[in-house]
Amino acid sequence: MDKYSLQLKIFLYFSIFLFFIFILLPFVEMFYASLRPLKHLFRSPYQFYSDDLSFWAYREMWNTVPLLGRYIFNSFFMAITVTFFTLVFVIPAAYSYARFNFPFKQGSLWVLLAVNMFSGAVLLIPLFKLLRTFDLLNTYFAMIVPGIAFCIPTSIWLLKAYFEKIPVELEEAAYVDGASRIDILTKIIAPLSTPGIVVTAIYAFIQAYAQQFLFAITFNSIREYMPIVSGLTEFIGYQSVKWNEMMAASIVGVFPVLIVFVFLQKYIVEGLTAGAVKN
Amino acid sequence: MKKTSKLVSFNSPTFLAYVLIAPAVIYLLGIVGWPLFETFRLSFTNASIAGEEYVGFENYEKLLSSSKFSKIAIRTFVWTFFSVLLKLILGMIGAVLLNASLRGRTFFRILVLPPWVVPIAIGALGWMWVYNGHFGILSGIGIRLGILDGPFSFLAYKQSAFIATMVTDVWVGTPFVTLFFLAGMQAVPKDLYEAAYCDGAGRFRRFYHITLPQITPVIISMSLISAVATFVSFDIIFIMTEGGPRGATTTLIIDTYKMALGNYKFGRGSARAVMIVLMITTFAVLYFYLLSKINKKVSHG
Numbered sequence: 001m002d003k004y005s006l007q008l009k010i011f012l013y014f015s016i017f018l019f020f021i022f023i024l025l026p027f028v029e030m031f032y033a034s035l036r037p038l039k040h041l042f043r044s045p046y047q048f049y050s051d052d053l054s055f056w057a058y059r060e061m062w063n064t065v066p067l068l069g070r071y072i073f074n075s076f077f078m079a080i081t082v083t084f085f086t087l088v089f090v091i092p093a094a095y096s097y098a099r100f101n102f103p104f105k106q107g108s109l110w111v112l113l114a115v116n117m118f119s120g121a122v123l124l125i126p127l128f129k130l131l132r133t134f135d136l137l138n139t140y141f142a143m144i145v146p147g148i149a150f151c152i153p154t155s156i157w158l159l160k161a162y163f164e165k166i167p168v169e170l171e172e173a174a175y176v177d178g179a180s181r182i183d184i185l186t187k188i189i190a191p192l193s194t195p196g197i198v199v200t201a202i203y204a205f206i207q208a209y210a211q212q213f214l215f216a217i218t219f220n221s222i223r224e225y226m227p228i229v230s231g232l233t234e235f236i237g238y239q240s241v242k243w244n245e246m247m248a249a250s251i252v253g254v255f256p257v258l259i260v261f262v263f264l265q266k267y268i269v270e271g272l273t274a275g276a277v278k279n
Numbered sequence: 280m281k282k283t284s285k286l287v288s289f290n291s292p293t294f295l296a297y298v299l300i301a302p303a304v305i306y307l308l309g310i311v312g313w314p315l316f317e318t319f320r321l322s323f324t325n326a327s328i329a330g331e332e333y334v335g336f337e338n339y340e341k342l343l344s345s346s347k348f349s350k351i352a353i354r355t356f357v358w359t360f361f362s363v364l365l366k367l368i369l370g371m372i373g374a375v376l377l378n379a380s381l382r383g384r385t386f387f388r389i390l391v392l393p394p395w396v397v398p399i400a401i402g403a404l405g406w407m408w409v410y411n412g413h414f415g416i417l418s419g420i421g422i423r424l425g426i427l428d429g430p431f432s433f434l435a436y437k438q439s440a441f442i443a444t445m446v447t448d449v450w451v452g453t454p455f456v457t458l459f460f461l462a463g464m465q466a467v468p469k470d471l472y473e474a475a476y477c478d479g480a481g482r483f484r485r486f487y488h489i490t491l492p493q494i495t496p497v498i499i500s501m502s503l504i505s506a507v508a509t510f511v512s513f514d515i516i517f518i519m520t521e522g523g524p525r526g527a528t529t530t531l532i533i534d535t536y537k538m539a540l541g542n543y544k545f546g547r548g549s550a551r552a553v554m555i556v557l558m559i560t561t562f563a564v565l566y567f568y569l570l571s572k573i574n575k576k577v578s579h580g
Contacts, residue, residue, distance in 0.1 A: 026405025089303040096299035121513045122552045126314035149310035213400040229400040250401045261396045
């Protein structure tokens with residue numbers, strides 16, 4: 001095949017550079033703003049350079065919003081809980097879809113996709129009533145219960161694609177040799193599908209972390225239970241907005257997802273796209 | 280003989296299959312199915328905090344006769360159309376760039392994902408800062424280059440706020456589209472390219488005659504998925520403009536939210552939610568119908 005000429009290489013790298021300016025611009029701005037003293041931020045006209053950059057905002061933010069640590073914990077805790085229950089619902093369902101044929105199989109798979117289409121925002125009114133009926137408003141569950149529901153459909157599709165890759169013959173051979181269904185599930189399927197389950201868990205965690213905003217502002221008004229995305233508004237004070245601390249808190253607040261992402265990015269890129277390409 | 284009959288029963292246990300999917304299905308029926316049904320029911324009432332009464336089609340009549348609602352609907356379609364179009368174009372450019380065999384491409388593929396990984400609410404906050412008239416970099420560069428006379432707050436004016444929220448939505452959606460286009464490109468058999476290369480086809484011809492047709496299924500499914508997601512995109516607009524200035528960024532979902540949970544008019548809000556569901560469903564059905572027609576034409580011609 002033809003090699004890249006030098007001009008083409010330069011052109012490609014330059015295009016990649018421009019593409020990433022767009023992708024990373026808000027993060028760079030946030031990080032830069034978090035390093036600048038508040039009075040420099042408000043300097044007009046805009047200055048590209050500040051001479052006294054510091055990490056001061058990263059210390060001061062804990063004093064300005066005393067519950068900040070709690071908010072980050074809440075976000076993390078709720079996302080983990082949603083992930084756990086999503087897996088509990090999804091693993092048996094995905095196995096069943098991958099392994100068996102039964103009436104309404106294809107139909108119900110399409111209905112699952114449709115669930116994704118409606119998103120939380122369309123169903124907020126009855127969800128509000130539902131949570132009120134069960135006395136779950138203003139609790140962690142107000143954000144966890146709907147969170148699980150909207151993680152389930154895509155997770156089933158993801159994990160189903162993984163289970164389908166495990167040859168049926170393995171299970172059949174074990175069955176003929178006298179292994180029970182439980183044995184087969186725990187000793188053959190579970191170890192072989194661990195990477196798939198990991199991908200599904202990462203997806204559910206990221207999704208759960210991201211969708212908290214809508215449920216939090218609608219179903220919860222208690223400060224102690226707020227996730228970080230709605231807790232950030234507390235940097236908006238009566239007198240002034242502590243923008244630099246707000247940006248610092250945002251960056252620290254996304255650490256849990258970023259850590260998960262950085263360590264497991266290989267699985268994400270492979271896993272998310274595995275099912276998509278095949279169909 | 281005995282073995283095969285044993286295997287048949289092992290491989291087709293309908294009861295077990297249903298038992299395994301039952302928990303997920305029951306949960307979804309409760310948290311998504313029932314609310315959907317309830318939304319339909321409420322849309323025929325004047326439900327509010329005070330109580331509810333059946334009012335027939337009154338909510339829908341009001342909606343369909345109001346010029347404000349049709350304006351909001353058209354605005355939502357325009358916003359969605361251009362946002363999806365830009366996502367697809369940028370996603371394609373991104374996928375081509377990340378597919379090139381250059382040093383560092385593994386790193387670039389990871390670097391493209393943060394807008395998708397980070398909660399939308401926080402990404403929106405970063406963009407608010409970018410768009411800020413006094414302290415934002417866009418306005419700063421504009422002034423420095425002499426394009427702007429003075430500080431320009433992108434979110435404060437109707438047209439610029441409309442475009443600014445759209446650009447942020449494009450930013451949120453682009454990584455996902457890029458990733459799937461890239462995966463599609465990598466699944467194209469390499470020998471196709473080699474054969475075309477031997478026949479003397481240049482890069483652009485190979486892209487146009489091999490890559491594009493091969494990844495068409497991915498393009499088709501991504502268009503639908505991102506159109507639906509964009510149509511009900513909530514966080515970005517709600518955080519950046521709350522639908523303002525003067526309604527310039529009020530889309531159907533924002534309007535629904537404000538009516539239902541801002542004013543506690545559950546009935547009228549539900550009618551709006553039902554309209555959204557109907558529009559999405561109609562769109563999806565039309566999309567598939569047109570696709571099958573095009574497919575037929577192509578295969579006959």
